[in-house]
Amino acid sequence: MGAHVFSGGFADPAVDAARAFRTVMSVLARPGEVQNLAGGEPPQGLSCAAGTLLLTLCDPETGIFLAPDVDRAEVRDWLTFHTNAPFVSAEEADFAVGGWYELMPLTQYRTGTAEYPDQSATLIVESSVQGAKNAILQGPGINERAEMALPDIARFQHNATLYPQGLDFFFTYGSQIYALPRSTHVTPKG
Amino acid sequence: MxxxxxxxxxxxxxxxxxxxxxxxxxxxxxxxxxxxxxxxxxxxxxxxxxxxxxxxxxxxxxxxxxxxxxxxxxxxxxxxxxxxxxxxxxxxxxxxxxxxxxxxxxxxxxxxxxxxxxxxxxxxxxxxxxxxxRETETRKMHSLQEYGLMHVKLYEDISQHGAIATSYxxxxxxxxxxxxxxxxxxxxxxxxxxxxxxxxxxxxxxxxxxxxxxxxxxxxLDFDDYPFEASKAAHTCDLCGAEHSYLDEVILDDEGNRMFVCSDTDFCAKRQSAGHKGRLAGEVA
Known part of the structure; x- marks a missing residue:
């Protein structure tokens, strides 16, 4: 294990996690809003925003699924040291991290039950390029309409039809983060 | 700390x-x-x-x-x-x-x-x-969007009181x-x-x-013929004179005197300091 495993956590855990959570809550409550999420310094293979998000929300009670592109020893060691979260299969995951195509198929994740739709997975979609805004969003958290860059349209439209079950998504790019909860209706732009 | x-x-x-x-x-x-x-x-x-x-x-x-x-x-x-x-x-x-x-x-x-x-x-x-x-039943009712019972409750309000009496x-x-x-x-x-x-x-x-x-x-929730009404006491605030704020009723003595004041103390204080006056402004502190 390299020394980097033990560094890169929150400098002041209680306060940094509180600030990070407010950013996370804000972007999930307002689909389309893009914010900076920093504080954690994960090893290579994980973006700053995704690493900080996992530090903020994960602990021994949450199973993490690492998609093949982020499933590296450094990432596992770093997450284990800082969160002690167990690594699980996609079917059991509370949080799944990876590139969009590496996370497929979406049907393998838990979408909750009719009585407990909250027992569902949250996907953290990493991207290395910032795409053009190709989707129009409507629903809770949005004043009339918002726009967002999404890696797909049809899959998110299908996810919304499962409501109140379904998956929630965070999109991370460097230290930027935005989110798409299951409650949002997505239509293609233009 | x-x-x-x-x-x-x-x-x-x-x-x-x-x-x-x-x-x-x-x-x-x-x-x-x-x-x-x-x-x-x-x-x-x-x-x-x-x-x-x-x-x-x-x-x-x-x-x-x-x-x-x-x-x-x-x-x-x-x-x-x-x-x-x-x-x-x-x-x-x-x-x-x-x-x-x-x-x-x-x-x-x-x-x-x-x-x-x-x-x-x-x-x-x-x-x-x-x-x-029963929690098991209400869970099921939410999952099936089985909300008829709630409408029955509001309907019973109307049949007993002539209006939806649920006030909070x-x-x-x-x-x-x-x-x-x-x-x-x-x-x-x-x-x-x-x-x-x-x-x-x-x-x-x-x-x-x-x-x-x-x-x-x-x-x-409401009915077409009994629409929802955001009701309040039909008075103005006796301290700041506000007409559209939610009011508390305060009994002043045992002779039936009462006053109505804004329930939102910050809203009321701001209005009073801006010079708005109600019926009893100055009389009661």
């Missing part, structure tokens, strides 16, 4: 509450179960709201706490003190200066903005509880899906539930958290 972790709760508890808040925001109006902790105050004093506030606050926040609209009641003062001591944050009584507002049973008269968060203390989160006592904790439908208890706010406040701020609801004893993202569609 160094005697406590920031904002009193331990980090793992805050993470658990934060995850529940996020699920609540993703499924507006749905009651997310959470492992509510013992708090250093009795149930009914806002243990749910306090836990949600503790998981939400940052050192930069300015906290306002109201109890039935008032900043100066025991409950509000003690919760403000609690967070001053455990989180070292600044508190205020002014709605416009607060970034987080914890409330017991009122929405402030002043419109909230996008940078504010409203945290409700909720006694009974389940709107169907007094109609169906008036049920609402959120984003066309879940029927939600807006906590016992007066139904006068129901139209304000669609707002720019994030709204979080915490029920400590009942171990539930639910939420409304900004601008979520919130509709008060």
């Amino acid at each position: 160094s005697d406590y972790n920031f904002a009193y709760l331990d980090e793992q508890t805050k993470r658990m509450i934060r995850r529940a808040i996020l699920k609540g925001l993703a499924i507006p109006g749905y009651q997310v179960p959470f492992a509510s902790r013992e708090m250093p105050m009795p149930y009914g004093w806002g243990t749910g709201g306090v836990q949600v506030s503790a998981a939400t606050l940052t050192p930069e926040d300015t906290l306002k706490v109201i109890d039935q609209g008032a900043d100066d009641t025991t409950n509000a003062v003690s919760i403000r003190k609690f967070f001053e001591n455990t989180a070292g944050i600044v508190t205020t009584e002014e709605t416009t200066k607060a970034s987080v507002i914890q409330t017991r049973h009122r929405i402030p008269e002043t419109d909230l903005n996008e940078d504010q968060i409203l945290v409700y203390q909720v006694p009974i989160p389940e709107p169907l509880r007094f109609l169906e006592p 904790a008036y049920p609402v439908k959120v984003a066309g899906r879940y029927v939600m208890d807006p906590s016992p706010i007066p139904k006068f406040d129901n139209p304000k539930l669609t707002m720019a701020a994030i709204q979080l609801f915490g029920a400590g004893r009942e171990q539930r958290i639910y939420a409304l993202p900004p601008y979520t569609e919130v509709v008060s």
Whole structure:
């Protein structure tokens, strides 16, 4: 294990996690809003925003699924040291991290039950390029309409039809983060 | 302050509450179960709201706490003190200066903005509880959107009283899906539930958290021929003269004299200092 495993956590855990959570809550409550999420310094293979998000929300009670592109020893060691979260299969995951195509198929994740739709997975979609805004969003958290860059349209439209079950998504790019909860209706732009 | 972790709760508890808040925001109006902790105050004093506030606050926040609209009641003062001591944050009584507002049973008269968060203390989160006592059944009713019983209750109001007599904790439908208890706010406040701020609801004893993202569609249940009415006492405030604020009735003596005053103390004080005068302004302090 390299020394980097033990560094890169929150400098002041209680306060940094509180600030990070407010950013996370804000972007999930307002689909389309893009914010900076920093504080954690994960090893290579994980973006700053995704690493900080996992530090903020994960602990021994949450199973993490690492998609093949982020499933590296450094990432596992770093997450284990800082969160002690167990690594699980996609079917059991509370949080799944990876590139969009590496996370497929979406049907393998838990979408909750009719009585407990909250027992569902949250996907953290990493991207290395910032795409053009190709989707129009409507629903809770949005004043009339918002726009967002999404890696797909049809899959998110299908996810919304499962409501109140379904998956929630965070999109991370460097230290930027935005989110798409299951409650949002997505239509293609233009 | 160094005697406590920031904002009193331990980090793992805050993470658990934060995850529940996020699920609540993703499924507006749905009651997310959470492992509510013992708090250093009795149930009914806002243990749910306090836990949600503790998981939400940052050192930069300015906290306002109201109890039935008032900043100066025991409950509000003690919760403000609690967070001053455990989180070292600044508190205020002014709605416009607060970034987080914890409330017991009122929405402030002043419109909230996008940078504010409203945290409700909720006694009974389940709107169907007094109609169906079994949790297993109410879960099923929510999953099947079986809300006929709630309409029957409102109908019985009309058949007995000639109008929908439910005046607080008036049920609402959120984003066309879940029927939600807006906590016992007066139904006068129901139209304000669609707002720019994030709204979080915490029920400590009942171990539930639910939420409304900004601008979520919130509709008060009613009938075509008996539409919802946001009612209030047909008076003006006797201190500041406000015509459209929610009023408390105060008995003045044993000869039937009474006065009506704004329940929102900050709103009323601001109006009085701006020179607005009500019927009894100057006579009663």
